[in-house]
Amino acid sequence: MSERESMEFDVVIVGAGPAGLAAAIRLRQLAEAAGRELSVCVLEKGSEVGAHILSGAVFDPRALNELIPDWQARGAPLHTPATEDAFLWLGRQRAFTLPLPPQMHNQGNYIISLGNLCRWLARQAEDLGVEVLPGFPAAEILFDDQGAVMGVATADMGRLADGSEGPQFEPGVELHARQTLFTEGCHGSLTKQLMARFALRDGVDPQTYGLGVKELWEVDPARHRPGTVRHTIGWPLDRGTYGGGFLYHLEDHQVAVGFIVGLDYRNPYLSPFEEMQRFKTHPAIREVLEGGRRIAYGARALVEGGWQSIPRLGFPGGLLAGDAAGFLDVPRIKGSHNAMKSGMTAAEAVFDLLADGAGQRGEATDYRQRLDQTWVMRELHAARNIRPGFRWGLWGGLAHAALETYVFKGRAPWTLHHHPDHAALRPAASSTPIDYPKPDGTLTFDRLSSVFLSNTHHEEGQPVHLRLRDPALPLSLNHARFAGPETRYCPAGVYEYVEENGAGPRLRINAQNCVHCKTCDIKDPGQNIDWVVPQGGDGPNYPAM
Numbered sequence: 001m002s003e004r005e006s007m008e009f010d011v012v013i014v015g016a017g018p019a020g021l022a023a024a025i026r027l028r029q030l031a032e033a034a035g036r037e038l039s040v041c042v043l044e045k046g047s048e049v050g051a052h053i054l055s056g057a058v059f060d061p062r063a064l065n066e067l068i069p070d071w072q073a074r075g076a077p078l079h080t081p082a083t084e085d086a087f088l089w090l091g092r093q094r095a096f097t098l099p100l101p102p103q104m105h106n107q108g109n110y111i112i113s114l115g116n117l118c119r120w121l122a123r124q125a126e127d128l129g130v131e132v133l134p135g136f137p138a139a140e141i142l143f144d145d146q147g148a149v150m151g152v153a154t155a156d157m158g159r160l161a162d163g164s165e166g167p168q169f170e171p172g173v174e175l176h177a178r179q180t181l182f183t184e185g186c187h188g189s190l191t192k193q194l195m196a197r198f199a200l201r202d203g204v205d206p207q208t209y210g211l212g213v214k215e216l217w218e219v220d221p222a223r224h225r226p227g228t229v230r231h232t233i234g235w236p237l238d239r240g241t242y243g244g245g246f247l248y249h250l251e252d253h254q255v256a257v258g259f260i261v262g263l264d265y266r267n268p269y270l271s272p273f274e275e276m277q278r279f280k281t282h283p284a285i286r287e288v289l290e291g292g293r294r295i296a297y298g299a300r301a302l303v304e305g306g307w308q309s310i311p312r313l314g315f316p317g318g319l320l321a322g323d324a325a326g327f328l329d330v331p332r333i334k335g336s337h338n339a340m341k342s343g344m345t346a347a348e349a350v351f352d353l354l355a356d357g358a359g360q361r362g363e364a365t366d367y368r369q370r371l372d373q374t375w376v377m378r379e380l381h382a383a384r385n386i387r388p389g390f391r392w393g394l395w396g397g398l399a400h401a402a403l404e405t406y407v408f409k410g411r412a413p414w415t416l417h418h419h420p421d422h423a424a425l426r427p428a429a430s431s432t433p434i435d436y437p438k439p440d441g442t443l444t445f446d447r448l449s450s451v452f453l454s455n456t457h458h459e460e461g462q463p464v465h466l467r468l469r470d471p472a473l474p475l476s477l478n479h480a481r482f483a484g485p486e487t488r489y490c491p492a493g494v495y496e497y498v499e500e501n502g503a504g505p506r507l508r509i510n511a512q513n514c515v516h517c518k519t520c521d522i523k524d525p526g527q528n529i530d531w532v533v534p535q536g537g538d539g540p541n542y543p544a545m
Helices: 020-035 062-067 114-125 191-197 272-279 283-289 335-356 366-371 375-383 388-407 447-453 473-482 519-523
Strands: 006-014 040-044 085-092 095-097 131-134 138-143 151-156 155-159 166-171 174-182 209-218 228-234 244-247 255-263 293-303 316-318 465-467 495-499 507-508 529-530
Touching: 006 020, 006 151, 006 155, 006 335, 006 465, 020 040, 020 114, 040 174, 062 335, 085 283, 114 131, 114 335, 155 465, 166 272, 166 495, 174 335, 191 316, 209 519, 228 283, 228 388, 244 272, 244 283, 272 283, 293 447, 293 519, 316 335, 335 366, 335 375, 366 375, 465 507, 473 507, 519 529
Parallel strands: 006 040, 006 174, 040 131, 085 228, 174 316
Antiparallel strands: 085 095, 138 151, 151 174, 155 166, 209 255, 209 293, 228 244, 244 255, 465 529, 495 507
């Protein structure tokens, strides 16, 4: 086996999203202020920073104001202030305006491409001396003799489908660090290993998730209203399924349209992708998009568990930050500001740990305490009951949210709890199939043409990065009991059941289509699918999502 080279850093950060880049910038700011040498490296699995970033996104600049107060002078890509909000309930053909909850007021926020913001943050980090390495997915956690995290190794390149070394094989590189920050985003492949090894989820609720499907459209200038923010609930979902849509008007005649479905949905015949396509046919949405052109597509799971699902954040040798830990504020439909602030707080805890000379793979045990003193945890605690309140359906959830918001003002003397998403599916025999209309190719589309717009690429011949723990379980459980839900919850057409030579159905995995949303790893009823990183730079290449 080929030898792996190694590199030494003070801090290695896994993931160049808002949390990881904010942590890197803050570390270098602190080092410069103290006159200390501190080497910082950020690994990013996408082909470039921002290639795998997808969010709505209406952005609260609160953390950015703290991190880089002169961001406007430096040209941060926040060009479109939010100027108009609306919250709609959709019937089949009509839209009714609902009172706007205070959490959804967006004055002072911006409609942005989060991918472009991350590209800009990466440049700020590099200007401060951070090494940012896109195309290098962290594939393995490294441990020292005492069991502490001592860094990560990047994925090998050039392995063949059977795992053997091909003619172009290049071994991964080991990056050793005094502290390693994991900021992989929602349901990261290494973070879930840390959760198990260090029992980080003991004593907290299971994380719960949503799947967001998003398209970027270039619309008729006459239909474009920059700064307009629309959120919807109701149709096309039934009243027992959590979710809703959004429509954000950016600059340059572009509109972001998306739909989110809570992954605790019960009907195995439901397809979040198809619900998104139906959503666009509603008159209130169609009137904006008609005559326009779809220019980008993507999908991503998002964390919805909130305060009661936040795990223990530290372990010997490192910390979790951002959506790897789960700081999304569901009622506000925002998480980037919390992710950035958690990364900044993690950086401050690690910097002080390393400064006292005892930080050689120790644990920054005061990180959670520091976070508890920030607006991040206050915000999440106040919102903690709103998402789980939708267990009572749409109207019960709205009534409960109103009670929490207007009567108790986030200080209710109770905490509702979550159940794991994968356990929510009902058997197909007791569920109603959903007849989705065929796409028209103008307003609605199929999954494969959508994946084409995501610019997804996976080098042929490499090992499949979607692994089945038990190859027999798809047939014995998923297909037999739940009618193959993976063929519907995947927004990229990765999974299909095929019959060959009269031998009965088998599950085919089209891993080349994968947009790295992680839904299969989350929603699979038998928890049988293990999503791991493919080789460097593979996956979607989102231009401005």
